[in-house]
Amino acid sequence: MRTVVFVGPSLPPEDAAARLPGAEFLPPIERGDIDTLMAQEQPPNRIGIIDGKFLQSFSISPKEILRAMDRGVRVYGSSSMGALRAAELDMYGMTGVGTVYGMYASGALEDDDEVAITFDSESLRPVCEPMVNIRVAINAALRRRVVSKDNAELFLETAKALYFPQRTSAAALHQLKGTMPEPDRQRLAGYLRSPEAPDAKRDDALALLDRMRQDAKQYGIVPVPEVAAR
Numbered sequence: 001m002r003t004v005v006f007v008g009p010s011l012p013p014e015d016a017a018a019r020l021p022g023a024e025f026l027p028p029i030e031r032g033d034i035d036t037l038m039a040q041e042q043p044p045n046r047i048g049i050i051d052g053k054f055l056q057s058f059s060i061s062p063k064e065i066l067r068a069m070d071r072g073v074r075v076y077g078s079s080s081m082g083a084l085r086a087a088e089l090d091m092y093g094m095t096g097v098g099t100v101y102g103m104y105a106s107g108a109l110e111d112d113d114e115v116a117i118t119f120d121s122e123s124l125r126p127v128c129e130p131m132v133n134i135r136v137a138i139n140a141a142l143r144r145r146v147v148s149k150d151n152a153e154l155f156l157e158t159a160k161a162l163y164f165p166q167r168t169s170a171a172a173l174h175q176l177k178g179t180m181p182e183p184d185r186q187r188l189a190g191y192l193r194s195p196e197a198p199d200a201k202r203d204d205a206l207a208l209l210d211r212m213r214q215d216a217k218q219y220g221i222v223p224v225p226e227v228a229a230r
Helices: 013-019 032-040 060-072 081-092 099-106 132-144 149-160 169-175 182-193 202-219
Strands: 005-006 024-026 045-049 075-078
Touching: 005 081, 005 169, 005 202, 013 024, 013 202, 045 081, 045 202, 060 075, 060 081, 075 081, 075 202, 081 099, 099 132, 099 202, 132 149, 132 169, 132 182, 149 169, 149 182, 169 182
Parallel strands: 005 024, 005 045, 045 075
Antiparallel strands: none
């Protein structure tokens, strides 16, 4: 049983490897990557798609994923490109996991730029923030009454208006100086910097790895070591 996962800025590969021992971890997926895997002497039985490229390279196409599934490969998606493709292909058997996938599958989100970011090509570390992470964090802030509904909507509108490579919570908050009451702005800034603010793409990436791990155990595919939840 061979398992391959494409991951990058949503979750550091070392964290992914600790979560799903025995899997192979590759950089963000682009068009042709799955066809290349399927042409190998021993193609994978399972593929997880978390992160993918789309500006500097052609994005992975639904048809390429379908071809692999037609050959019996089970494909999972979450967080970013994986969530987008899973929302498109879940009716054909692709397994979507997590909050971001659910938002696209339900129609709550439609724009690709909600998950788009730029990242360092060597370290794979993001240099901006995905809009979907900002949305999920603001929803959490609303539930905790850190921010009012009006200020939440104002903040989201401001963040969405930023071009995605420059989109960060700090940049949006900076633009709101003099517009949002300063105590409210500072309180929201503090929350978004705190460990309490969720990181939707990271959380969903971990959920995908956990799902793949549990499925392996459930179906007796391979002995999978226990991994402590973090």
